[in-house]
Amino acid sequence: MKLLILDRDGTLNRNRDDYVASPDEWEALPGALEAVARLNHGGWRVVLATNQSGIGRGTFDIAALNAVHAKMHRQLATVGARVEAVFFCPHAPEDACHCRKPAPGLFEQIGRRFGVPLAQVPAAGNALRHVHAAAAAGCPAHLLLTGKSEHLRAAPGSLLMANAPELAQLPPGTQVHDSLPAFADWLLAQDEPAEGRVVAPN
Template identity: 40%
Template structure:
């Protein structure tokens, strides 16, 4: 199985320090939907692992989050692809859960669901917590320079971190070269 795991906000859709609270605020980054569809069409399973503390903070409901994810699936389907498992952490940063990145609980959930090992799998994110979660499970940390990615790229990154301009560039690399895991 060819599996890639993506963070959501800042990788697939625009991010906001004020949180993405409605389906209307969920705006795909140009090229991201098409990138997911191209990967899917090429036999990749695309899973998503996303921190969603806005739920714990009361900014939006689980129903709203589900509607955002339904919209993501719908948009990718319109391009001829599909999104696999979407897992999220609804907890706040101080709740001490095992799922909130930089912890790797969501990555383990995805691995169990698909029956795969995490070492070497590509995990694409835009933040230090995304990269740290990848490193924790020996996945390949991938930094995109969308969302918080440009800020994250400043300073020291985990050894072996690959950097791309955006998710479309990640898809091109996987589909057009031998960079794939």
């Protein structure tokens, strides 16, 4: 089984300063839904791992989260794409749970549910905490320069801002991609030379 773990906010949909608390606030990033469709057609089963601390903070409830995901699934379906499951952490940071990224609990749950060794499961997201959670769980980690990492973009024509302090925080071996569509291109073309790829220093 080819299984892939993606972050949600800032990776699949536009990031917000607060929370995506209703379907009206969920807006897909350009090309993201189509990227999932291409991954699906390439044999990849896609699941999401997302922190949703707005539930623990009382900003929105499970019914609102389900409504957001219902919209997401409908929009994915319109382009022939599918997300198999959404694994989410509902806790606030002060709860000190094992499932809130950067802890690896969500990834471990996914590995158990699908019965796939996490070393064989790439994980891509736009936040450092997603990358750290993936690496802690043993997944090959990929950082996307969207959402929380969009500020790391360099001038047009080059991928990364030079000497950005966040780069020193990347787990060794982390690969960096411009966006979810760019990551999908890379993953679907593993037998071809991968251009524009950056690996964090060991």
